[in-house]
Amino acid sequence: MSGRNVTLILLAVIVLFVVSNSVFVIRETERAVMLQFGEVVNPNIEPGLHWKIPFVNNVRKFDGRVLTVDSQPERFFTQEKKAVIVDSYAKFRVADTAKFYTATNGEETRAMGLLSQRINDGLRNQVAVRTIQEVVSGERDQLMENITNKLNEVALTELGVEVVDVRVKQIDLPPDVSESVYRRMNAEREKEAREHRSQGQELAEGIKAAADREVTVIEANAYRDAEQIRGEGDAQATAIYADAFNEDPEFYAFTRSLRAYGEAFQGGGDMLLLQPDSEFFRYLKDPKGGQ
Numbered sequence: 001m002s003g004r005n006v007t008l009i010l011l012a013v014i015v016l017f018v019v020s021n022s023v024f025v026i027r028e029t030e031r032a033v034m035l036q037f038g039e040v041v042n043p044n045i046e047p048g049l050h051w052k053i054p055f056v057n058n059v060r061k062f063d064g065r066v067l068t069v070d071s072q073p074e075r076f077f078t079q080e081k082k083a084v085i086v087d088s089y090a091k092f093r094v095a096d097t098a099k100f101y102t103a104t105n106g107e108e109t110r111a112m113g114l115l116s117q118r119i120n121d122g123l124r125n126q127v128a129v130r131t132i133q134e135v136v137s138g139e140r141d142q143l144m145e146n147i148t149n150k151l152n153e154v155a156l157t158e159l160g161v162e163v164v165d166v167r168v169k170q171i172d173l174p175p176d177v178s179e180s181v182y183r184r185m186n187a188e189r190e191k192e193a194r195e196h197r198s199q200g201q202e203l204a205e206g207i208k209a210a211a212d213r214e215v216t217v218i219e220a221n222a223y224r225d226a227e228q229i230r231g232e233g234d235a236q237a238t239a240i241y242a243d244a245f246n247e248d249p250e251f252y253a254f255t256r257s258l259r260a261y262g263e264a265f266q267g268g269g270d271m272l273l274l275q276p277d278s279e280f281f282r283y284l285k286d287p288k289g290g291q
Helices: 003-022 097-104 108-128 132-138 140-158 175-247 249-265 279-285
Strands: 023-026 030-036 039-042 048-051 057-063 067-070 074-077 083-094 161-172
Touching: 023 030, 030 097, 039 097, 057 097, 067 108, 074 108, 083 108, 083 132, 097 108, 108 140, 108 161, 132 140, 140 161, 175 249
Parallel strands: none
Antiparallel strands: 023 048, 030 039, 030 057, 067 083, 074 083, 083 161
16 A cells, blocks of 8 residues: 555544534434533534534533432421421422533532522421411412422522422321321311210201100191090080980980990999989889970
């Protein structure tokens, strides 16, 4: 191989090396900054094919997609000084590449650590002004919304990242607190059960009293109607007796005496004390009744 050919090959290798170090590609899912001797000269490189000066410019690429930072469960204290263990995570993405590179040196792990620390600080502040019931259920959505808004302002200013969302995965009570909360909840439920039973008993007594009153009224009305019907019956019977007496007074007296004899002698006794001349023996002495 001649010296000319070797020179051409060396030139080709040098040109290829220079070109390969001068051309770079930014994908749609990436964000990048261009550095010149360690200083940011282009903070926002658009996706596509770009050129740089070899050995002078350096390109740092970052993931431009939404990332997740999963914080470790932390213990916080509520307004009543009750401890809760909160497990949370956040969604974020790089918004200001220059500030992100300056604050974290372009390291996602470092950015996640700083963001996780700020999430815990925000959770601590939000939990401290709420009761345990509000944290667990009452204002949980409001708590996460407040943390997201405030954390986004801080993260964008200090780290150059946009916080998309902050979510609480789980809220637990420490074992020493769980037992006391369980006892208190049990006592509250027993109190509520007693109140319901008392209200039910009161309602039952009211229903029973109303039913007894209604029964008394019904019986009184029935007794009144019965007495009225009985009185009407007695009046009709009396009228019939009077009509019969007027038709044949003697026969009426005779039947009345027979009925009286039957009632007097149907008992088990065998002694009857009467005056011999009593009117009771009128038809016994004379079947015609003295006619």
